[in-house]
Amino acid sequence: MTDEGIETRRVEKLLLPILDGHRRDAGRLVQILRQAQEALGYLPAAALTVIARAVDLPRARVEGVAGFYSFFHQNPVGHYRVLFSDNITDRMLGSAELIDRLCNKLWIERGKVSEDGLVSVDTTSCTGMCDQGPALLVNGRALTRLSAERVDRISELIRGQVPLADWPPDYFVVADNIRRRDALLNTQWPAGEALQAAIARGAEAMLSEMKLSNLRGRGGAGFTTHIKWESARRATCRHEPAARYVVCNADEGEPGTFKDRVLLSNYADLLFDGMSVAGITIGAQQGLVYLRGEYAYLLPALRANLERRRQSGLLGPALCGHPDLAFDIDIHLGAGAYVCGEETALLESLEGKRGVPRVRPPFPVSEGYLGQPTVVNNVETLCKAALIAVHGGAWFAGLGTKQSTGSKLLSISGDVESPGIYEYPFGVSVAQVLNDCGAGNAQAVQVSGPSGNCLAMHEFSRHIAFEDVPTAGAFMVFGAHRDMFEVARNFAHFFAHESCGFCTPCRVGTSLVANCMDKIANGLGSQYDIGEIFKIHRLLHAASHCGLGQAACNPLFDTLNKFRPAYERRLRSLDFEPAFDLDQALASARQMTGRDDPAAHFGLAARVTGVEP
Amino acid sequence: MNDVSQPPSLLLDGLPVPFRDGQTIMDAAMAAEIFIPHLCHHPEFKPQGSCKLCTVKANGRYVSACTMPARDGMEVENNSPDLNDKRRTMLQMLFVEGNHFCPSCEKSGDCMLQALAYELEMLSPHFEQFYPDRPVDASHPDVLLDFNRCILCELCVRASRDVDGKNVFALSGRGITKHLIVNAESGRLADTNFSLADQAAHVCPVGVILEKRRGFAVPIGSRRYDVDPIGMQVERLATRSATEEEA
Numbered sequence: 001m002t003d004e005g006i007e008t009r010r011v012e013k014l015l016l017p018i019l020d021g022h023r024r025d026a027g028r029l030v031q032i033l034r035q036a037q038e039a040l041g042y043l044p045a046a047a048l049t050v051i052a053r054a055v056d057l058p059r060a061r062v063e064g065v066a067g068f069y070s071f072f073h074q075n076p077v078g079h080y081r082v083l084f085s086d087n088i089t090d091r092m093l094g095s096a097e098l099i100d101r102l103c104n105k106l107w108i109e110r111g112k113v114s115e116d117g118l119v120s121v122d123t124t125s126c127t128g129m130c131d132q133g134p135a136l137l138v139n140g141r142a143l144t145r146l147s148a149e150r151v152d153r154i155s156e157l158i159r160g161q162v163p164l165a166d167w168p169p170d171y172f173v174v175a176d177n178i179r180r181r182d183a184l185l186n187t188q189w190p191a192g193e194a195l196q197a198a199i200a201r202g203a204e205a206m207l208s209e210m211k212l213s214n215l216r217g218r219g220g221a222g223f224t225t226h227i228k229w230e231s232a233r234r235a236t237c238r239h240e241p242a243a244r245y246v247v248c249n250a251d252e253g254e255p256g257t258f259k260d261r262v263l264l265s266n267y268a269d270l271l272f273d274g275m276s277v278a279g280i281t282i283g284a285q286q287g288l289v290y291l292r293g294e295y296a297y298l299l300p301a302l303r304a305n306l307e308r309r310r311q312s313g314l315l316g317p318a319l320c321g322h323p324d325l326a327f328d329i330d331i332h333l334g335a336g337a338y339v340c341g342e343e344t345a346l347l348e349s350l351e352g353k354r355g356v357p358r359v360r361p362p363f364p365v366s367e368g369y370l371g372q373p374t375v376v377n378n379v380e381t382l383c384k385a386a387l388i389a390v391h392g393g394a395w396f397a398g399l400g401t402k403q404s405t406g407s408k409l410l411s412i413s414g415d416v417e418s419p420g421i422y423e424y425p426f427g428v429s430v431a432q433v434l435n436d437c438g439a440g441n442a443q444a445v446q447v448s449g450p451s452g453n454c455l456a457m458h459e460f461s462r463h464i465a466f467e468d469v470p471t472a473g474a475f476m477v478f479g480a481h482r483d484m485f486e487v488a489r490n491f492a493h494f495f496a497h498e499s500c501g502f503c504t505p506c507r508v509g510t511s512l513v514a515n516c517m518d519k520i521a522n523g524l525g526s527q528y529d530i531g532e533i534f535k536i537h538r539l540l541h542a543a544s545h546c547g548l549g550q551a552a553c554n555p556l557f558d559t560l561n562k563f564r565p566a567y568e569r570r571l572r573s574l575d576f577e578p579a580f581d582l583d584q585a586l587a588s589a590r591q592m593t594g595r596d597d598p599a600a601h602f603g604l605a606a607r608v609t610g611v612e613p
Numbered sequence: 614m615n616d617v618s619q620p621p622s623l624l625l626d627g628l629p630v631p632f633r634d635g636q637t638i639m640d641a642a643m644a645a646e647i648f649i650p651h652l653c654h655h656p657e658f659k660p661q662g663s664c665k666l667c668t669v670k671a672n673g674r675y676v677s678a679c680t681m682p683a684r685d686g687m688e689v690e691n692n693s694p695d696l697n698d699k700r701r702t703m704l705q706m707l708f709v710e711g712n713h714f715c716p717s718c719e720k721s722g723d724c725m726l727q728a729l730a731y732e733l734e735m736l737s738p739h740f741e742q743f744y745p746d747r748p749v750d751a752s753h754p755d756v757l758l759d760f761n762r763c764i765l766c767e768l769c770v771r772a773s774r775d776v777d778g779k780n781v782f783a784l785s786g787r788g789i790t791k792h793l794i795v796n797a798e799s800g801r802l803a804d805t806n807f808s809l810a811d812q813a814a815h816v817c818p819v820g821v822i823l824e825k826r827r828g829f830a831v832p833i834g835s836r837r838y839d840v841d842p843i844g845m846q847v848e849r850l851a852t853r854s855a856t857e858e859e860a
Contacts (some may be wrong), residue, residue, distance in 0.1 A: 049798045067785030149679035356767035359662055359680045501791030504665050508706035511789040539699050542675040543668045
């Protein structure tokens with residue numbers, strides 16, 4: 001037998017139990033690849049062949065999925081794979097120095113596997129630990145509150161090849177940092193409270209309460225929730241057997257956002273209640289949570305919770321003792337792709353495919369997961385739906401403002417005394433929030449992450465609400481000493497890294513803009529480059545396939561308009577500067593022809609004598 | 614109520630263009646022989662809307678003409694300085710993203726990317742070149758794959774999957790590193806069941822999938838887009854078929 005044959009046999013033996021565990025279902029490909037990588041360390045070519053054969057997909061399709069997600073590796077990676085969170089808030093806390101320090105201690109080059117195959121150190125997009133950064137992931141596990149001492153100790157643990165299970169447990173502690181509670185965070189109900197209330201109301205009445213509440217999506221887009229629910233309930237199922245789905249978007253990838261992390265760790269029952277309420281209201285029997293890969297550490301507790309709910313009749317057939325009701329929930333893990341926070345990309349990923357946003361229409365409410373009517377809601381939205389099931393829509397509509405009812409969780413990080421989770425009724429002013437979190441010398445706040453708005457000091461009187469400053473929850477504060485150009489440059493690189501590459505403007509444009517920012521950072525920029533950024537911004541806004549591309553230049557646009565000096569002090573010249581001197585280039589021609597009249601000159605030399613060139 | 618005897622129509626740059634239910638803006642325009650620049654669209658395959666060259670403004674909103682269903686009374690802006698400017702920028706992006714050297718390319722004169730660059734008066738690539746490293750695959754006995762010219766339109770992916778039933782091609786990677794791959798553990802076309810008879814062998818709008826031993830059969834200067842600009846070939850574009858493409 002050939003070497004490849006032996007290798008394939010070995011891989012097959014390791015992968016068969018995983019494949020069977022997922023019923024060799026191609027729809028679970030992302031989950032299969034995750035587990036295969038756990039078993040093999042990485043995804044060798046032979047593994048992709050084995051998996052493709054088992055799930056009956058073309059091999060190239062499987063390779064395409066493996067190549068899409070940041071956390072999948074087709075080449076060997078270190079036995080310890082260290083990924084530093086690269087959000088601007090981590091950088092502000094000194095992550096760049098810590099990366100260098102760790103690399104030096106380990107004698108390795110960043111981004112490359114050590115020669116003995118022991119370790120690799122690199123960066124990853126925001127891991128959702130901005131309130132306790134700098135943070136990193138080691139083999140997928142989150143580490144928080146890094147310091148020079150902690151990094152030194154980590155290098156010793158890695159060199160000593162200490163298994164992760166034996167690392168100091170306090171390294172892995174993720175604090176909740178809840179600083180202000182309102183309607184949602186004050187809730188302490190036993191599991192099933194909201195579900196029982198919704199069952200008592202009945203589906204139609206529950207829909208009316210949702211309508212009355214005027215709840216809008218908390219994931220960023222702010223779409224009215226009851227319209228989604230109602231559309232999915234009324235939509236005809238296009239495939240047999242008929243089915244509807246409730247999908248919880250827990251792919252909290254927007255840099256600076258971590259509120260869903262806290263809800264998932266402390267309010268999971270409220271979330272599962274909310275999903276079940278949505279399920280019985282739209283007539284779905286299956287719910288799916290799409291949990292971002294960075295939060296994989298939450299999975300065991302969430303699974304245990306689901307099992308508890310099944311035991312007590314809060315999930316599964318005969319829901320709460322009603323033989324005609326059934327609802328169950330499964331959890332899928334992402335694998336490092338911000339774009340999967342876009343609801344149709346998320347559905348593709350749930351179906352085991354590359355996370356590329358779909359063409360809309362059709363919208364998920366009519367053709368969503370597996371082509372069936374699907375409601376996709378954010379974690380916080382579903383928790384709010386649970387509150388509405390108990391307290392009713394009128395109560396909810398009484399909180400916040402008329403157009404933005406209820407409360408909003410903010411994830412506050414950056415230059416503040418007390419970073420963490422703050423819950424406010426909608427309508428709170430930015431200044432009030434800044435005051436509460438102890439942001440003494442803020443010059444700017446990035447609201448709703450890089451794809452949101454950058455507010456300057458003169459805008460701090462504005463209000464957090466859909467009708468003024470909408471937000472998905474991120475609230476990153478930048479003190480007066482921060483360089484807003486570097487903030488924007490970090491965001492530009494984030495979008496270039498996270499573009500799915502489907503459409504031309506976003507795929508190429510985000511990289512062009514990131515290169516442009518690097519050029520300016522290197523002191524080689526001119527006004528021309530700023531013009532280029534604006535031009536690409538207009539194109540991406542108009543022609544990109546999804547919100548990622550449309551928003552990709554927003555932080556640059558905002559900072560260019562509000563913090564222009566941060567850019568201009570880096571420019572070599574405020575006007576375009578040509579690389580060579582045109583007039584000088586004509587010198588030899590002048591010499592040969594014996595001319596030196598103004599018409600034989602370009603630029604300044606021609607203008608001096610008042611003759612038009 | 615709509616008058617049933619009057620077919621629905623949209624206004625394309627002010628001209629009434631009739632359409633049938635289920636048609637996209639692109640379908641309607643093509644049927645009326647009005648040119649909307651495009652690269653990833655092909656009348657024989659399911660539209661995907663990724664190249665964005667066909668971006669038009671429908672009722673004031675930017676949309677892809679190839680995926681947007683036509684609606685009665687819709688006002689569509691197509692041939693305008695704003696849109697052509699955006700299209701030119703996207704062409705420039707496609708040029709700098711890959712390695713395109715028209716004078717030495719076998720597809721010069723038959724290439725849609727080149728033809729559109731002329732059509733939209735693209736005078737230079739404008740942006741800094743990315744110069745990606747994309748080795749060619751000459752393993753197959755009959756076909757050469759030159760990935761340097763790939764614009765990721767996925768026409769070969771769609772043709773091989775939907776028509777040939779072979780799934781020879783797929784995409785991997787993400788963002789600027791997205792790239793075309795073939796269905797073999799070795800990564801070589803020779804190790805797939807690809808054949809010159811496949812529709813996927815004849816659908817590439819640029820010069821990635823090339824038949825071997827057939828170089829420069831038609832001299833440059835007499836080729837398809839040398840003879841007439843692409844904007845005047847709407848009728849052929851609307852009725853083209855991958856199987857007849859080489860004829």
